[in-house]
Amino acid sequence: MSDVTVEQPLVADSAPQPRSSLRQxxxxxxxxxxxxxxxxxxxxxxxxxxxxxxxxxxxxxxxxxxxxxxxxxxxxxxxxxxxxxxxxxxxxxxxxxxxxxxxxxxxxxxxxxxAKVLDGSFLSHSMAGVLTIQPGGGVYHAIIGTLEQVGIATAIAAPVGLLTAVYLVEYGRGTLAKVVTFFVDVMTGVPSIVAGLFVLSFWILMLDFGYSGFAGSMALAILMMPVVVRSTEEMLKLVPNELREASLALGVPKWRTILKVVLPTAIGGIATGVMLAVARIAGETAPIVLLVFGSQVINNNPFDGAQSSLPYYIYEQWAAGNEASYDRAWAAALVLIAFVMILNLVARGIARWKAPKSGR
Amino acid sequence: MAKRIDVSGLNAYYGSHKAIDDISMTVEPRSVTAFIGPSGCGKSTFLRTLNRMHEVTPGGRVEGKVLLDDENLYGPGVDPVSVRRTVGMVFQRPNPFPTMSIYENVAAGLRLNGGRIRKSEMDAVVEKSLQGANLWKEVKDRLNKPGAGLSGGQQQRLCIARAIAVEPQVLLMDEPCSALDPISTLAIEDLIGELKERFTIVIVTHNMQQAARVSDRTAFFNLAGVGQPGKLVEIDDTERIFSNPSVQATEDYISGRFG
Incomplete structure (x- = not known):
């Protein structure tokens, strides 16, 4: 347009810009x-x-x-x-x-x-001899119960889940692999109370063992296993096939290739997956109510007698229905959240520490 | 230590699909043999049958004989693991183990095979292999750094060092330079020239100048059409293949008068 061409550079900034196709x-x-x-x-x-x-x-x-x-x-x-x-x-x-x-x-x-009642004494005392309407008492027996039950459940579920995932990714071909995948999917959807009922009828009613932390651990392991399988499977699938071939071409047997090349490459993700599965079962209440029974006192032996656990403790204190027990329930909830959060941070730390390095 | 390869009547399949059809050839020891041909003609598949890597692919299956100095790789009772220790392989894309340092990558073949080797001996093997791959000078001060931190060309030479550290008789290379720049390619080609004093080398390449530069003998593969199995058209001295091939299709391919 003619007025554009006659514009002087000095006034170009203040003059209305011509509408260009690139400027809006x-x-x-x-x-x-x-x-x-x-x-x-x-x-x-x-x-x-x-x-x-x-x-x-x-x-x-x-x-x-x-x-x-x-x-x-x-x-x-x-x-x-x-x-x-x-x-x-x-x-x-x-x-x-x-x-x-x-x-x-x-x-x-x-x-x-x-935070109201959370202090050293709360973390280091049980509810033995404390009436629910009294303030005081603590969560120590529940922490011990949760640590032991979740620990045993992880000790059962993590190896089984890991090996299942290795089978599915590295070896599984044909019908068996499909069947296993299908049942892992089904297990993912099993409600925790059903896992609890299964262990109750099998372990406590049929085999006639008493209530124990271990019975709870078995139900928790059933819940944890499919989660571990799924996450580990995804992580193993992410390992590039070229690494497997490189190792095989060096004359390394397949099992050693898996052990020394595939698993180390994926270990960060696998650890994260296991930790997330642990975090998930740490909050389960239903199987604990059915199988561990709950207790007011410290029981360090997970294989014999009733125990408590953090989610059960929260439920129990809330059900007691008075000010002192409400405070204890909230404090225990805070402990449980902190526990899960620490596990997550640990998992992230492991993932970062073990991640394949690319630095120069 | 280098061995002769004698292939006769070799067919390879992926499931029910026949990938290569009735290949017979001889690969001379202490020489470089190049495989050329259009994509999908079965060069890489054939290469992978030479150290029994083909059967690692799901559905992979082989018929025929591959004699390594009179010993059939596909004979009864032959362990594919020991075959692969004798016939090493370098892949198209550099694939150092990401969890391992440069040192560990080179040592991987020996270490993962479970041998207890003294530290001093291992150091010697690593240095010799890295020198063999012309990489020692570049990495000797950072052997404990991750192998994945090297440049592409260095990574590929690291993979060659890793492959020769286990002292194979034969070295198979599947388009080792196709992901590299011309300078790294030159480094690897020089290396191939040195390595052929010690190993029997088979190299697949899409680059005909490369085949002409590095190889003593060249094999041309072709396929009749899409979905048809690949065939060996001819194998001859590289000079003859590139100047006066006996089959018209070879000349067409080399001179570019072909798809």
């Missing part, structure tokens, strides 16, 4: 946060005005306003394609918040309520 108006970087703040403010106004009592409703209205408002604004200023991009981005953000807010609120609530 952009929203400033603060537009999205500003829309979020505005959406929150409008939602609060609507909530107060309409007398909505639930803060969750406020939050959902704010989320809806944010998504729609940003979409509308972007569509007007930047165009339809960018608006769709913003829509997807803002939906991802909203979903992220929806997932994180309950989690953080749960953590906060547990820490707030649990």
């Amino acid at each position: 108006p952009r929203l400033p970087r603060w537009a999205a946060p500003a829309v979020a703040v505005a959406a929150a403010a409008v939602a609060v106004a609507i909530g107060l005005g309409a007398g909505l009592s639930s803060r969750i409703q406020w939050g959902l209205i704010a989320a809806l306003l944010f998504v729609l408002g940003l979409y509308g604004l972007t569509a007007r200023v930047e165009g339809r394609r960018q608006a769709k991009d913003r829509l997807a981005t803002s939906l991802v953000w909203v979903c992220f918040l929806l997932a994180v807010v309950p989690l953080l609120s749960l953590m906060w609530e547990t820490v707030r309520r649990g």
Whole structure:
């Protein structure tokens, strides 16, 4: 156009830019946060005005306003394609918040309520001789129970699961492998109470052993095994086939190839998978109620007599229904969450430490 | 220590699909034999039958005879593991073990085979193998660093060092330079020239100049059509194959008048 060509360089910055095919108006970087703040403010106004009592409703209205408002604004200023991009981005953000807010609120609530009675004495004493309405007492017997039961369950389930996964990935061809895969899938869906009932009828009723931590461990192992198999299988499948071939071509037998090349390459992921499976069974209550029976006193022997465990303890204290026992239940919940979190951190540490190195 | 390979009437299958059909040839000891031919003609499959790696592939199956100095690799009672210790292999893509250091990668063949070897002897083997692969000078100060941290060409030479550390009689190379730049390729080609003093070398390549440069004898493979098994068209001295081949198809392929 003629007015473009006569424009002088000095005034080019302030003069309206010709509309080029590559340049488009952009929203400033603060537009999205500003829309979020505005959406929150409008939602609060609507909530107060309409007398909505639930803060969750406020939050959902704010989320809806944010998504729609940003979409509308972007569509007007930047165009339809960018608006769709913003829509997807803002939906991802909203979903992220929806997932994180309950989690953080749960953590906060547990820490707030649990910290009240959580101290050295709580961690080092049992409930022996403590009436449930009294304050005091502790969680030591439940920690011992959880550690022993989960430890034994892992000692059973991790090797079996690992070997099953090795079979499925490295050797399994044909019908047997399909059958095993199918049953692992079925086992993944077995409710914990059913695993508990199975061990109850087999171990306690038929074989006539008494309640014990070990009986609970067996049920937990049944729950843990398919999780270990699945995660280990995925990790082994990620090991490049070239490494197996390289090892075989050196004249290394297959079993040594698996032991020395395949498993070390995947060990980080396998350890993470096992730890996550441990974390999952550490919170199981139903089989413990059925098989370990619960106890107020310290029982260090998992093979004989009733024990307690952290989830059972929480259930028991909550069921007792008074202030002192509620406090103990929250504190025990905090201990359980800390236990699982430590396991996860350990798993991540192992994964990072063992991960194949690529540094120079 | 280098051995002669005598192949007669060899067929290889993937499940019910026949991949190579009735191949017979002789590979001379202490020489380089190159396999050329279009993709899918069975060069790599044939190479893998020479150290019984073909049967590692699910459904892989072989008929026929491969004689290594009069001993049939596919005879009854032959252990594929000991075959692979005698006939080493280098793959198309460098594949050092990611969990191991450079030193451990070279030592892997001996160590994983379970031999108890003294540290000093192992050091000597590692140094000799790395020198054999022309890599010693570049890595001697960082033997304990991960093998995956080397450049592609260095990794491939590391894989060659790993393969020759177990002292095989024959070294099979499946397109060892196809993932490498020209300088690394040159390094590997020089290396092949040195290695043929000690080993029988068979190399698959898509690069005809490479075949002409490094090999003493060249075999041309072809296939009649898609889904047809690959066949050996001819094998002859490299000079003859590239100047005056006895089959028209070979000349067409080499001069580029062919798909």
